[in-house]
Amino acid sequence: MQYAFAARGWHIEPWEETAQMDKHKDIPLTGPKDSSFRHYCSCYPGGKPTYNIKLKKEDEKLFRQSPEKYQQTNSVCQLCYNLDRYVALWGTTNCTNTQPFQYSKLLMERYHPEVLKGKCDLPWLCERVKR
Incomplete structure (x- = not known):
């Protein structure tokens, strides 16, 4: 955030x-x-x-129920934001930040040290989508 x-x-x-x-x-x-x-x-x-x-x-x-294309159970927050994954889930960048950024090593060590060790079971953070 x-x-x-x-x-x-x-x-x-x-x-x-x-x-x-x-x-x-x-x-x-x-x-x-x-x-x-x-x-x-x-x-x-x-x-x-x-x-x-x-x-x-x-x-x-x-x-009323939201349109099917907007129904999603995954969340993208708390140092787990991934623009590629966001576009794969929502199909657009209309409602998100499109400025490129990379999480600092300090933040990754603090919140997701497993990712720095090459282990990632957080698809919302680690999964890269082919466009």
């Missing part, structure tokens, strides 16, 4: 009331354990909590 904001000229800085939840269910990677806001990584055990919220039956009438 930092890259998206920076590419658009926004200034960002750490927010002390937040925690980054990672591979441990109750222990944040960064930030206080009792933080007001938590950001969940794609590697969080069981998946991101809000992705598992089910729609109440009485709320089904509040919206």
Whole structure:
């Protein structure tokens, strides 16, 4: 997200009331354990909590199903953005950043060290699509 904001000229800085939840269910990677806001990584055990919220039956009438070409369960965030993969999933770059960038070695070491070791089971990050 930092890259998206920076590419658009926004200034960002750490927010002390937040925690980054990672591979441990109750222990944040960064930030206080009792933080007001938590950001969940794609590697969080069981998946991101809000992705598992089910729609109440009485709320089904509040919206229509999106067109099939926009229905997608994969997410592209938290240092896992890949433009080739985005285009393969969505078929266009209309709603995304098209500026080329590469994640720094420091960020990769911090969040996805397995990728630097040649192991990658994160198709949204590592899979390169032939165009």
